[in-house]
Amino acid sequence: MPTLYQQFMQSMMPILPEAIVIIVGLTVLVFDFFIEKERKSLLGWYSLAGITIAAYASYTLMPMSGVFFGGTFHFDPFATFFNFVFYIACGLGILVSINYLEVEDIHRGEYYALMLFATSGMMFMASAGDLIILYLGLELMALSIYILAGFMRGSNRSNEAAIKYLILGAFSSGIMLYGMSLLYGLAGTTNLSGILAFLRVADLSNPVIFLAMIMLTVSFGFKVAAAPFHMWVPDVYEGAPTSVTAFMSAGPKVAGFAVLLRVFLYTFEPLREHSTAILAGLAVLTMAVGNVMALSQTNIKRMLAYSSIAHAGYALVGLAAGGPDGAASVMLYVLIYAFMNMGAFGVVIMLRKAGERGEEISDFAGLGKTNKTAAFLMLIFMFSLTGIPPLAGFIGKFYIFKSAVQAGLVWLAVAGVLFSAISAYFYLRVIMVMYMHEPKESIELSSAPSLALALAISVTAVIVIGVYPTDLLNYARASIAGIM
Amino acid sequence: MIPLSWYIILSAALFTIGIVGVLSRRNIFIILMSMELMLNAANINLVAFSHYSQTLTGQIFVMFVITVAAAEAAVALAIIILLSRNRGSIYVDEFNIMKG
Amino acid sequence: MVNQVIFFYFAVVILASAILTITQRNPIHSVMFMLLLFFHIAGVFVLLNAEFLAAVQLIVYAGAILILYLFVVMLLNVDRESTAARANRFWPWMAGFGVVIAAEVILLIVRGTFPSEAGQQPMRLAGSGVKELGELLYQKYLVPFEVASIILLVGLVGAVMLAKKRASD
Numbered sequence: 001m002p003t004l005y006q007q008f009m010q011s012m013m014p015i016l017p018e019a020i021v022i023i024v025g026l027t028v029l030v031f032d033f034f035i036e037k038e039r040k041s042l043l044g045w046y047s048l049a050g051i052t053i054a055a056y057a058s059y060t061l062m063p064m065s066g067v068f069f070g071g072t073f074h075f076d077p078f079a080t081f082f083n084f085v086f087y088i089a090c091g092l093g094i095l096v097s098i099n100y101l102e103v104e105d106i107h108r109g110e111y112y113a114l115m116l117f118a119t120s121g122m123m124f125m126a127s128a129g130d131l132i133i134l135y136l137g138l139e140l141m142a143l144s145i146y147i148l149a150g151f152m153r154g155s156n157r158s159n160e161a162a163i164k165y166l167i168l169g170a171f172s173s174g175i176m177l178y179g180m181s182l183l184y185g186l187a188g189t190t191n192l193s194g195i196l197a198f199l200r201v202a203d204l205s206n207p208v209i210f211l212a213m214i215m216l217t218v219s220f221g222f223k224v225a226a227a228p229f230h231m232w233v234p235d236v237y238e239g240a241p242t243s244v245t246a247f248m249s250a251g252p253k254v255a256g257f258a259v260l261l262r263v264f265l266y267t268f269e270p271l272r273e274h275s276t277a278i279l280a281g282l283a284v285l286t287m288a289v290g291n292v293m294a295l296s297q298t299n300i301k302r303m304l305a306y307s308s309i310a311h312a313g314y315a316l317v318g319l320a321a322g323g324p325d326g327a328a329s330v331m332l333y334v335l336i337y338a339f340m341n342m343g344a345f346g347v348v349i350m351l352r353k354a355g356e357r358g359e360e361i362s363d364f365a366g367l368g369k370t371n372k373t374a375a376f377l378m379l380i381f382m383f384s385l386t387g388i389p390p391l392a393g394f395i396g397k398f399y400i401f402k403s404a405v406q407a408g409l410v411w412l413a414v415a416g417v418l419f420s421a422i423s424a425y426f427y428l429r430v431i432m433v434m435y436m437h438e439p440k441e442s443i444e445l446s447s448a449p450s451l452a453l454a455l456a457i458s459v460t461a462v463i464v465i466g467v468y469p470t471d472l473l474n475y476a477r478a479s480i481a482g483i484m
Numbered sequence: 485m486i487p488l489s490w491y492i493i494l495s496a497a498l499f500t501i502g503i504v505g506v507l508s509r510r511n512i513f514i515i516l517m518s519m520e521l522m523l524n525a526a527n528i529n530l531v532a533f534s535h536y537s538q539t540l541t542g543q544i545f546v547m548f549v550i551t552v553a554a555a556e557a558a559v560a561l562a563i564i565i566l567l568s569r570n571r572g573s574i575y576v577d578e579f580n581i582m583k584g
Numbered sequence: 585m586v587n588q589v590i591f592f593y594f595a596v597v598i599l600a601s602a603i604l605t606i607t608q609r610n611p612i613h614s615v616m617f618m619l620l621l622f623f624h625i626a627g628v629f630v631l632l633n634a635e636f637l638a639a640v641q642l643i644v645y646a647g648a649i650l651i652l653y654l655f656v657v658m659l660l661n662v663d664r665e666s667t668a669a670r671a672n673r674f675w676p677w678m679a680g681f682g683v684v685i686a687a688e689v690i691l692l693i694v695r696g697t698f699p700s701e702a703g704q705q706p707m708r709l710a711g712s713g714v715k716e717l718g719e720l721l722y723q724k725y726l727v728p729f730e731v732a733s734i735i736l737l738v739g740l741v742g743a744v745m746l747a748k749k750r751a752s753d
Contacts, residue, residue: 015727022734026737029741069724069726069727070723070724070725071724072724072725072727072728073727108745110741110745113741114738114741114742117734117737117738120734121731124727124731130728131545132541132544132545132548132725132728133727133728133731135545135548135549135552136548136552136728136731136732136735137731139552139555139556139735140731140734140735140738143552143555143556143559143735143738143739143742144738144742146559146563146742147559147738147741147742147745147746150563150566150746153566153746154570156570156571159563159566159567159570159571160567160579162563162566162746163512163560163563163564163567163576163579164579166556166559166560166563167506167512167515167516167519167576170516170519170556170560171506171519171522174502174519174522174523174526175522177522177523177526177549178499178522178525178526178529180526180545181495181526181527181529181530181533181542181545182529184529184530184533184537184541184542184545185492185529185532185533185537185698186698186699187699188533188537188539188699189539189541190541190542190545198699203697206696206697207692207695207696208692208693208696208697208698209696210692211689211692211693211696485587485588486587486588486591486631488698489693489694490591490595491628491632492693492698493690493693493694494595494598494599494628496686496689496690496693497599497686497690498598498599498602499689500682500683500685500686500689501599501602501603501606501682502602502606503682503685504606504678504679504681504682505605505606507674507678507681507682508606508671508672508674508675508678508679509606509671509672509675510671510672511611513611513614513653513656513657514605514606514608514611514614516653517605517606517611517614517615517618517653518605518606520618520645520649521602521605521606521621524621524622524625524645527625527641528625528628531628531629531632531634531637532632533698534632534634535632535633535634536698537699540713540716540717540720541720543634543636543637543713543717544717544720544721544725544728546634546637546640547637547640547717547721548728548732550640550641550644550645551732551735551736552732552735553645553649554644554648554649554736554739555735555736555738555739555740556739557649557652557653558652558739558740558742558743559738559739559742559743559746561652561653561656561743561747562742562743562744562746562747563746564656564660565656565659565660565746565747566746566747568660574660576672577672
């Protein structure tokens with residue numbers, strides 16, 4: 001007979017990783033009082049240790065699978081896969097932040113706590129088995145990131161980014177909530193499996209079902225920055241502190257795709273024909289807007305913002321393709337995207353020294369001569385974002401387009417390849433500026449051990465995944481098997 | 485006996501009024517209040533469905549929505565205070581340092 | 585019949601005060617119309633047998649959130665209200681768009697069917713339903729409940745951190 005304590009611990013096991021992340025976040029808030037201003041980086045390393053422990057917990061709990069807490073919470077390989085991506089996004093995000101916060105003089109403990117809370121929100125989104133927990137996880141993530149975007153209190157640009165993100169984020173969650181309320185009205189339950197059971201037997205000519213689906217698509221389009229719901233992205237990415245932009249471009253977007261995968265490929269499975277058309281249309285529009293608008297940008301953060309819109313478009317191609325292959329290719333893609341995007345932003349952060357911004361593409365002029373390592377890293381990340389073999393970005397795109405062809409969406413794959421070709425222009429322009437232009441002045445880069453570690457991890461991952469993608473792809477396939 | 489569809493029509497109308505408010509006003513306070521209208525529209529839906537489907541889930545959902553609305557309002561108003569302190573404006577179309 | 589008349593009263597006041605909320609020039613007036621709106625939404629909740637939520641609506645929404653708005657509006661005391669343009673230059677388009685959306689949503693909802701409509705049997709609960717709500721909240725919806733507490737904490741930390749006067753930086 002287990003004691004009450006044992007029973008309690010047993011029933012809490014499924015949310016152990018989330019609980020660890022939240023507890024570390026809470027203790028960061030407490031420790032913040034006792035740590036003087038010069039040594040706040042300790043909190044960063046402490047949060048990183050917490051993320052590592054949570055990752056270890058996820059790893060040891062991997063054999064467990066099931067639905068817990070009255071059907072509201074899934075603990076399955078799918079959620080665990082995404083949890084690992086969130087740990088990577090959060091861990092790299094913390095590493096690129098430690099030095100940046102020092103340079104910007106905004107080193108406060110709340111930063112790390114909010115980052116951890118945002119991560120736990122994403123984890124709840126990926127594990128959600130119920131619309132309620134989905135909504136709350138999303139709001140936890142979004143609310144933390146609104147605050148992070150406005151973290152530079154004295155900066156007009158940061159304030160503006162925060163309010164724009166908040167208005168559009170709250171607007172889209174209002175739409176989502178209305179869609180969810182309609183789904184609840186239809187199915188009589190907020191449980192994702194319950195809604196699936198309802199849709200299997202429902203009369204699909206009922207227009208309310210489509211109204212609800214379109215409302216959810218619109219709101220998640222906002223979250224993953226799909227066109228035509230992308231208007232906020234460039235301004236928010238430019239105005240927010242660069243380390244937050246890096247985190248924002250990886251974390252919430254991946255979480256959005258986790259939800260899209262679970263909702264569209266699992267819950268909305270009976271609506272497959274209709275959702276494919278919607279998602280394919282969104283994918284083409286998103287790739288077009290992202291790649292074409294990126295051509296004319298002079299600010300590197302804005303360019304990467306449009307590039308992140310374009311990459312959402314590629315991932316949507318995989319989502320439109322659907323099926324286990326499509327889903328696995330999306331999962332592989334978002335993982336690779338997290339690494340290469342974090343790396344690219346890491347190099348941008350290297351250029352940020354007190355007194356100069358280092359955010360214009362022209363600031364990269366001559367970097368190939370003045371700092372060979374930084375220029376080479378940027379070269380790798382830009383090549384990977386373009387999708388040049390043998391780097392990871394190529395592998396990601398390859399599997400996405402392959403799954404689209406297999407699903408009979410050849411035109412979509414062709415469009416994706418064409419837009420990738422366009423994207424080569426603006427990514428390679430950065431490389432050209434670095435290697436062909438003369439340096440304006442000698443730039444001294446900020447190099448901190450944390451930033452170097454983040455870049456080393458990203459560049460290794462981009463190269464290794466590019467050369468040996470098979471194991472990871474098989475892992476993604478195995479993870480998706482549980483829900484499809 | 486009030487038919488379910490009456491409640492849904494009421495909430496749909498309220499929801500659209502909220503959307504129009506968000507999209508057309510310049511004053512940031514009124515934009516935020518319009519968002520509250522959207523949330524309230526969804527709440528009416530949830531409670532009505534809860535009543536007619538004889539499950540309490542909808543009411544639980546509404547409680548969470550109100551919680552989130554409170555937290556969101558607090559953060560939004562803090563950012564507005566910052567903006568008006570730094571910029572002296574509460575009109576969204578004047579928040580345009582970044583363009584390109 | 586009586587219920588229907590009461591519903592009509594609530595619906596008319598809700599829609600009228602919603603329109604007034606988004607058209608007022610002065611945000612303080614908007615807040616006042618919002619207050620009226622929240623009271624009538626609470627009334628709708630009572631019609632739907634959700635007395636506890638009606639109380640929550642009044643205490644939290646009207647009593648806390650709205651007062652917060654009122655505080656900040658008065659704190660900032662923006663004096664350009666009387667002259668500045670109310671709406672952005674797209675407003676006629678947006679209003680038209682809103683009418684179209686409303687018509688479409690209502691049409692779809694009227695043409696659609698809700699399975700729960702068939703029964704039309706209102707919920708019967710012993711007492712006010714607070715006990716049942718509490719049991720659901722602390723058992724089935726325990727995880728969302730905990731997440732909600734973290735959301736409130738984030739709201740608290742964020743509001744204090746952002747709006748605090750700059751002492752340190």
